[in-house]
Amino acid sequence: MKIIWKIVFFSIIGLFFQNCSTDSAAIIATKNYKYLALGDSYTIGESVCETCRFPVQLKDSIGKYLNANDTFQVKIIATTGWTTTNLKSAIAAENPTNDYDLVTLLIGVNNQYQHQPFSLYEQEFPELVNTAIQKAKGDKNNVIVVSIPDYAFTPFGNGNTTISTEIDNYNAFAENYCNANNITFITITDITRLGLVQPELVATDGLHPSSVAYAKFVERLLPVARTKIAD
Numbered sequence: 001m002k003i004i005w006k007i008v009f010f011s012i013i014g015l016f017f018q019n020c021s022t023d024s025a026a027i028i029a030t031k032n033y034k035y036l037a038l039g040d041s042y043t044i045g046e047s048v049c050e051t052c053r054f055p056v057q058l059k060d061s062i063g064k065y066l067n068a069n070d071t072f073q074v075k076i077i078a079t080t081g082w083t084t085t086n087l088k089s090a091i092a093a094e095n096p097t098n099d100y101d102l103v104t105l106l107i108g109v110n111n112q113y114q115h116q117p118f119s120l121y122e123q124e125f126p127e128l129v130n131t132a133i134q135k136a137k138g139d140k141n142n143v144i145v146v147s148i149p150d151y152a153f154t155p156f157g158n159g160n161t162t163i164s165t166e167i168d169n170y171n172a173f174a175e176n177y178c179n180a181n182n183i184t185f186i187t188i189t190d191i192t193r194l195g196l197v198q199p200e201l202v203a204t205d206g207l208h209p210s211s212v213a214y215a216k217f218v219e220r221l222l223p224v225a226r227t228k229i230a231d
Contacts, residue, residue: 030069033229035059036077036096036135038087038128039106042149043078045214047203052211055104057218062226075100083110084124088131096135102228103136104221105129106146108170113151118169125174129183142228144221145178145185147171149192149213155206159196184224188217
C-alpha cells in the first residue's frame with residue numbers, strides 16, 4: 001500500500017514540475033519584432049547620429065517594454081531629398097518583406113520643396129500608404145503616418161510663411177486621407193514650429209530636426225506604437 005502511495009505521490013510531483021516547465025517556456029518564449037520606416041531626410045535623420053534618428057529612438061524606446069529575450073529590428077528606406085516618386089521607386093527596388101509589425105511613413109516635404117505638382121502627391125501618397133499597409137502584414141492597424149515637419153521655422157526657412165502654408169496643405173491632405181480610411185495619423189509639425197525660439201530643436205545644419213526634436217516626436221509616437229506592437 002505504501003508503495004502505491006509513493007508512486008501516486010511522485011507522479012503528481014512529476015506532473016507539477018512538467019506544468020511549471022511548460023509555463024516557464026511560454027513566459028520566456030522569444031518574440032521577434034520588425035519595424036519598417038519609410039521616408040526622406042526626416043526619417044534617415046540628416047545631420048544627426050544614427051541612433052538619434054527618430055526610427056531608432058522609437059525602436060529603443062519600445063524595446064524597454066519588451067521581454068529580455070525579445071528582439072526588435074528596424075529597417076529604414078529613406079534618403080535625403082526623396083519625393084514620393086523616389087520613395088516608391090526605392091521600395092520597389094528593395095522589395096522588403098510583407099511581415100512587419102510596425103510601419104511608419106513620413107513623406108512629402110521634397111514634393112513641396114521641389115515645387116512638384118500637388119496633384120502628384122494626391123496620387124502617390126495614397127499609393128505609398130497602401131504599400132505601407134501591404135508591408136505591415138496587410139493590416140492598416142500596424143501603420144502610422146507622421147505629419148511633415150515645417151522647415152520654415154529654421155534658420156534656413158527664416159520664417160517663410162509660404163512654406164508653412166504649403167506644408168499645411170500637404171498635411172491636411174494626408175490627415176484627411178488617413179482619417180477617411182481609419183489609418184493612424186500623428187502630428188509632430190507643431191513641435192518643429194518652435195525651432196526659431198528653441199534652437200535646440202534644429203540640427204547643426206540649420207534645416208533639419210535635431211535629436212532633441214526627434215525625441216519629442218517619439219514621445220508622441222511611443223504610446224501608439226507600443227499598442228500596435230502589442231496587438
